[in-house]
Amino acid sequence: METLEICRTAARRAPGAKRHAITGVVASGNLEVLLERVLGDTRCEVTVKTSVEGFGDVWRAVIDDFVERHSPGGLRISINDGGARPDTVSLRLAQGVRLMEAGE
Amino acid sequence: MPEWRTQQAEKESRLNAGRRFSEGKVFAANDTTALLEAVIRSGDRVCLEGDNQKQADHLANALAAADRSRLHDLHIVQSGLVLSAHLDLFSKGIASKLDFSYSGPQGAAIARALYAGKIELGAIHTYIELFARYFVDLTPHVALIAAVSADREGNLYTGPNTEDTPTIVEATHFKSGIVIAQVNRLVDRVPRVDIPGDRVDFVVEAPRPFYVEPLFTRDPAEITDTQILMAMLAIKGIYAEYGIRRLNHGIGYGTAAIELLLPTFGESLGLKGQVATHWALNPHPTLIPAIESGWVKQIHCFGSEVGMDEYIRARPDVYFTGSDGSLRSNRAFCQTAGLYACDLFIGSTLQIDLAGNSSTVTPERIPGFGGAPNMGSDAHGRRHVSGAWLKAGRQASEGQPGMARGRKLVVQLLETFGDKMVPAFVEELAGIEFARRMKLELVPVMIYGDDVTHIVTEEGIANLLLCRTAEEREQAIRGVAGFTAVGRARDRKMVEALRSRGVIRRPEDLDVNPLDANRHLLAARSIKDLVKWSGGLYRPPGKFRNW
Numbered sequence: 229m230e231t232l233e234i235c236r237t238a239a240r241r242a243p244g245a246k247r248h249a250i251t252g253v254v255a256s257g258n259l260e261v262l263l264e265r266v267l268g269d270t271r272c273e274v275t276v277k278t279s280v281e282g283f284g285d286v287w288r289a290v291i292d293d294f295v296e297r298h299s300p301g302g303l304r305i306s307i308n309d310g311g312a313r314p315d316t317v318s319l320r321l322a323q324g325v326r327l328m329e330a331g332e
Numbered sequence: 333m334p335e336w337r338t339q340q341a342e343k344e345s346r347l348n349a350g351r352r353f354s355e356g357k358v359f360a361a362n363d364t365t366a367l368l369e370a371v372i373r374s375g376d377r378v379c380l381e382g383d384n385q386k387q388a389d390h391l392a393n394a395l396a397a398a399d400r401s402r403l404h405d406l407h408i409v410q411s412g413l414v415l416s417a418h419l420d421l422f423s424k425g426i427a428s429k430l431d432f433s434y435s436g437p438q439g440a441a442i443a444r445a446l447y448a449g450k451i452e453l454g455a456i457h458t459y460i461e462l463f464a465r466y467f468v469d470l471t472p473h474v475a476l477i478a479a480v481s482a483d484r485e486g487n488l489y490t491g492p493n494t495e496d497t498p499t500i501v502e503a504t505h506f507k508s509g510i511v512i513a514q515v516n517r518l519v520d521r522v523p524r525v526d527i528p529g530d531r532v533d534f535v536v537e538a539p540r541p542f543y544v545e546p547l548f549t550r551d552p553a554e555i556t557d558t559q560i561l562m563a564m565l566a567i568k569g570i571y572a573e574y575g576i577r578r579l580n581h582g583i584g585y586g587t588a589a590i591e592l593l594l595p596t597f598g599e600s601l602g603l604k605g606q607v608a609t610h611w612a613l614n615p616h617p618t619l620i621p622a623i624e625s626g627w628v629k630q631i632h633c634f635g636s637e638v639g640m641d642e643y644i645r646a647r648p649d650v651y652f653t654g655s656d657g658s659l660r661s662n663r664a665f666c667q668t669a670g671l672y673a674c675d676l677f678i679g680s681t682l683q684i685d686l687a688g689n690s691s692t693v694t695p696e697r698i699p700g701f702g703g704a705p706n707m708g709s710d711a712h713g714r715r716h717v718s719g720a721w722l723k724a725g726r727q728a729s730e731g732q733p734g735m736a737r738g739r740k741l742v743v744q745l746l747e748t749f750g751d752k753m754v755p756a757f758v759e760e761l762a763g764i765e766f767a768r769r770m771k772l773e774l775v776p777v778m779i780y781g782d783d784v785t786h787i788v789t790e791e792g793i794a795n796l797l798l799c800r801t802a803e804e805r806e807q808a809i810r811g812v813a814g815f816t817a818v819g820r821a822r823d824r825k826m827v828e829a830l831r832s833r834g835v836i837r838r839p840e841d842l843d844v845n846p847l848d849a850n851r852h853l854l855a856a857r858s859i860k861d862l863v864k865w866s867g868g869l870y871r872p873p874g875k876f877r878n879w
Contacts, residue, residue, distance in 0.1 A: 283753065289815050313749045314815040315558045315790040319846055326847055 486532035492636035582679025688781030748814030
C-alpha cells in the first residue's frame with residue numbers, strides 16, 4: 229500500500245454546485261474516486277491510496293494532465309486504487325468532474 | 333539413360349509397405365504408429381496438419397510414439413506447432429529440423445527446445461509464405477491430415493474447417509508424396525468432396541474427433557470502456573474517413589469492440605452500407621449483430637469457429653458454403669484475399685517501438701507469425717484501385733512528384749499499458765534482445781513500421797502516412813503513447829504542431845467524448861446476447877457458457 233499526496237493549482241474553479249460525488253469501484257484494475265468541493269477556488273488536492281507501489285511519477289503525470297484539461301479548482305479528490313491503468317484513472321477523474329457539474 | 337521416375341517408384345514401394353496394415357486405403361487406429369513407421373523414412377519432410385485451429389492430433393500422437401531407431405531426423409514442415417505431441421517429436425529425436433509458422437501455446441516450449449539444441453530451426457514463416465515453399469523447396473514427402481469424414485475410396489469431407497488441407501494435399505500428392513488422413517467417421521458417402529479420393533493414400537478413423545481451438549471467440553463481457561473508446565476513434569477517424577469497405581480484423585478485444593459498435597455507434601454516424609461490407613475474416617461470433625443488422629455483404633473465411641456452423645449454414649448469402657450447406661474455408665485463398673483484396677487490416681499488438689515496428693514476442697516465447705504479417709503489409713504487387721487505397725497513397729506521397737500509387741491501411745490498436753502496467757510503447761522491442769540470445773538471423777517483427785499507417789490508442793490516432801521525417805514519425809508515436817515513459821518523453825510543442833496538421837487526432841478532434849465510451853454502446857454485452865442475436869443458431873462452446 230502506498231499513499232501519495234499531490235497538490236496543484238488549477239486555472240479556474242470547477243463548474244457546478246454539487247458538494248460531493250463518487251464514481252467507480254475499488255476492484256482489481258479499477259478505482260474509486262471521491263470528489264468534495266471544500267477548498268479555495270483554484271486549489272486542488274489529490275490523495276491516492278494505491279495497492280500498486282512504485283508508480284508515483286505516472287500518478288503525478290496523470291494528475292497534471294487532468295488538472296490542465298479539466299481545471300478542477302476547489303476540489304479535494306480521494307482515490308482508492310485497485311491497480312487501475314492510467315487511462316482508467318483519467319476516465320474516472322473526468323467522470324467525477326462531470327458529476328460535480330450538476331446543481332445542488 | 334537418366335532415370336526420371338525415381339520418386340514414383342519410391343512412392344510405390346512405400347505404399348506397398350503401408351498396405352501390410354491396411355485394407356484398401358483404410359487402416360485401424362491401433363495400427364497407426366506401425367503404418368507411419370512403414371511409410372515414412374528417416375530424413376523425410378513431414379507435414380503434420382495443424383494450424384491455429386484444427387489439429388491432426390491422432391496422427392501427431394501416433395508419430396510421437398514411433399521407434400526412434402526406425403524413424404529419426406524428420407524435417408517437420410507445418411503451419412502450427414501447437415500440440416505437446418509436436419514438441420515430443422523433437423525431444424525424442426524423431427524429428428530434428430523445423431520450418432513452421434505459428435506456435436501459440438507452445439511458444440515457450442519451442443524457445444526452450446531451440447535453446448537446448450533440440451530443434452534445428454529453418455525459419456519462422458507467415459502462413460502463405462510456408463505454403464509457397466511447399467511448392468518450391470519444402471515439399472512434404474508425407475502429409476498427415478485431418479478431415480471430418482471419408483469414404484472407402486479416400487474421398488474426404490473436411491467440412492467447415494477445411495483450412496490448410498487442400499494446399500497441403502496439392503503440394504504433397506502431385507509431387508509423388510503420400511497423403512494419410514485421420515477422419516472422425518468412415519461413411520458410405522461423404523456430404524461433399526473437399527479432397528478427391530485419388531489424392532489420398534491411407535485413411536484411419538480416429539478414436540476421437542480432431543481437436544479444434546475456439547481461437548476467434550471474444551466474450552463481449554470482457555470488453556472495457558477504453559477498448560470501446562478506441563473502437564469509436566477507429567470507426568470515426570479511419571473507417572469513415574477513408575470509406576473502408578473491404579477489410580480484415582485481428583482477433584483481439586479491440587477489434588471485437590469495433591464489430592459490436594458497427595450496429596450502434598456506426599449506425600448513428602450513417603455508415604451502414606458505406607463501410608465494412610466485404611470481409612476476409614474467420615466467423616467471429618462478435619460480428620453476428622452487424623450481420624443481422626444488414627451491414628455485411630460477404631465474408632470469406634480462413635477457417636471456421638467452434639459453435640458457428642449452424643449460424644453459417646443459415647446465412648449462405650453472407651458466407652461461402654458447399655453443396656452440403658456448410659462453410660467452405662480455405663486458408664491459402666483467404667490469406668491471399670487479405671493481402672490483395674482488402675483495403676485495411678486492423679489488429680492489436682503487444683509492443684511497438686518508436687519507428688512503429690510491432691511484435692508479439694514476450695520474453696522467453698516464440699509465438700510465431702501466423703497470418704498477421706501478410707494481412708498487415710502493403711502489397712506492392714497490387715494494381716487495382718479503390719477510393720480508400722488511393723486516398724492513403726496520396727497522403728503518403730503528398731509533395732512528392734511522380735507516379736500516384738495506393739497504400740493499404742495497416743492499423744495497430746493498442747492500449748498504452750498492458751496487463752500488470754507493462755508499457756506497450758518501448759524504445760527497443762523485446763524481440764531484438766531475444767533474437768540476439770537465440771541467435772536468430774532475423775528479429776521477429778510482426779508488422780514492420782514502414783507498413784503501419786495508423787496507431788490507435790486511448791489517447792488518439794497517429795496517422796503515420798502524413799509524417800514526412802523520421803523525427804515526425806517518432807513524435808507522432810510518442811504523442812499517442814499516453815503516460816508510458818515513451819509518451820511522457822514527448823516533445824510537447826512538436827506534438828501540438830503535429831496535431832494542428834491532423835497527424836495526431838485526439839478524441840475531441842473527432843468529436844468523440846470519452847465519457848460516452850461505455851458498454852451500453854455494445855450491440856451485445858455477453859455471449860448470451862450473441863446467441864440471442866443469432867436466433868439461437870450460434871452454439872458457443874462450454875467454456876463460454878457462463879449463464
